[in-house]
Structure formats: structure tokens, C-alpha cells
Amino acid sequence: MTLRESAPRHIPWSEPTALQIVHAHLGEQGPLLPVLHALQETFGYVDPLAIALVANVLNLSRADVYGVFSFYSDFRSTPPGELRVQVCRGEACQSVGGRALAEHATSSLGVDFGATTTDGSVTLDEVFCLGNCALGPSVAVNGQLRGRVGADEFDRLVHPGTSNIGFA
Ligand code: FES
Known part of the structure; x- marks a missing residue:
């Protein structure tokens, strides 16, 4: 899947x-x-x-x-994108590159946290711990957790036409 x-x-x-x-x-x-x-x-x-x-x-x-x-920040007032991408902004992740990943995420998708891309494909959210602190920076995509995510892997996960083989 x-x-x-x-x-x-x-x-x-x-x-x-x-x-x-x-x-x-x-x-x-x-x-x-x-x-x-x-x-x-x-x-x-x-x-x-x-x-x-x-x-x-x-x-x-x-x-x-x-x-x-x-x-409650988890409630949304607009329909979510096909992919819901949650980037951890908790302290443990911030200390191992989470801040740079968060900046990359907003610029790569062209939206701020809490927003959905104009084509409706991706919703970008921030969370403050995904329970994966030892393997930060952490990201969850449609609830599937990924650790040690850098800019390149982030782009592979969220941009159409790239491989999602790690979740297949
Ligand atoms: S602080 Fe990021 S997973 Fe816990």
C-alpha cells in the first residue's frame, strides 16, 4: 500500500x-x-x-x-490533503536537525504549518512529539512514522512521482 x-x-x-x-x-x-x-x-x-x-x-x-x-490544534476547519504530513517540532527533534527540516518542509511545499497545498495533495502539520525522539528528526505521513528524516527524504515522501518504497 x-x-x-x-x-x-x-x-x-x-x-x-x-x-x-x-x-x-x-x-x-x-x-x-x-x-x-x-x-x-x-x-x-x-x-x-x-x-x-x-x-x-x-x-x-x-x-x-x-x-x-x-x-485543540488537531481539529481542522478545512478538508485535509491526500497526504497528511506531520513534522515533529519537539525539543529532541529540534536538537538533531528538526528546525532545518521544518524550514525545508514549508519551503518545499510552499505552505505554512496548518495549511494544505493549493492542489489539495498535502497538508502540513506540526506536532510536538511523535514518540520517536531517539530517531529524530521525525515525520509521520498519514500516520506512518519515519525517523532521521533529512531534506532529501522529506521531498521523496511528499512530492508526487517520487518513490514511497519505504512505506510500500
Ligand atoms: S521530540 Fe520529536 S519524536 Fe519526540
Whole structure:
């Protein structure tokens, strides 16, 4: 399986489906976080329209829902790219080249952290530890971990038409 084939399967935003998801969590204690996670797992992101919808069904204010949504950096408000690339910016990785890798990642993809390339193929995110500190700089692509990643390997992983043989 290639990296692109390993991308999570999401469905397009649908208000009826979103409503079903929210209603499935009614009656739970503290349903807001599970609802937001379920929406993101289903659609790949939390559509801005979901904020009002969730607030309405859970009898919360939009500010409450948005506050929780925006507090957790893992929640996205736009659809993710085919490849989700997470570059570790934790201390251990920073000390072995992670800073240079982070700069290379943004310039190679032409986007800042938290953004998706204009062709929709790659979403670049930063994380602050992937649990692979001894083998930094660490990167995860669609959840698959890679250690000791330099600029050349980064480009092989993220640019179309290059070999993903390490994950095949
Ligand atoms: S600090 Fe990068 S994997 Fe832990």
C-alpha cells in the first residue's frame, strides 16, 4: 500500500450525516469533544457549518463550541490533503536537525504549518512529539512514522512521482 492509498477515507460534508453524528452522542456526559472527533473522523475536518449545528443540538453557545474546537490544534476547519504530513517540532527533534527540516518542509511545499497545498495533495502539520525522539528528526505521513528524516527524504515522501518504497 502506498502512502496515498493509506490516507483515511472521508466523506464529503453533509449536514444530515453531521446531525446523525451529534444525535448519536446525546445523553453522554461531556459529548462535545467526542462529537468534534467523530465529525473530523467522518469528514476529515470540522466544517464551519458544524459549529452552529453542534451548538444547537447540544444546547451550547457557538462560542463554547468554537472555543473547544479552536483550543485543540488537531481539529481542522478545512478538508485535509491526500497526504497528511506531520513534522515533529519537539525539543529532541529540534536538537538533531528538526528546525532545518521544518524550514525545508514549508519551503518545499510552499505552505505554512496548518495549511494544505493549493492542489489539495498535502497538508502540513506540526506536532510536538511523535514518540520517536531517539530517531529524530521525525515525520509521520498519514500516520506512518519515519525517523532521521533529512531534506532529501522529506521531498521523496511528499512530492508526487517520487518513490514511497519505504512505506510500500
Ligand atoms: S521530540 Fe520529536 S519524536 Fe519526540
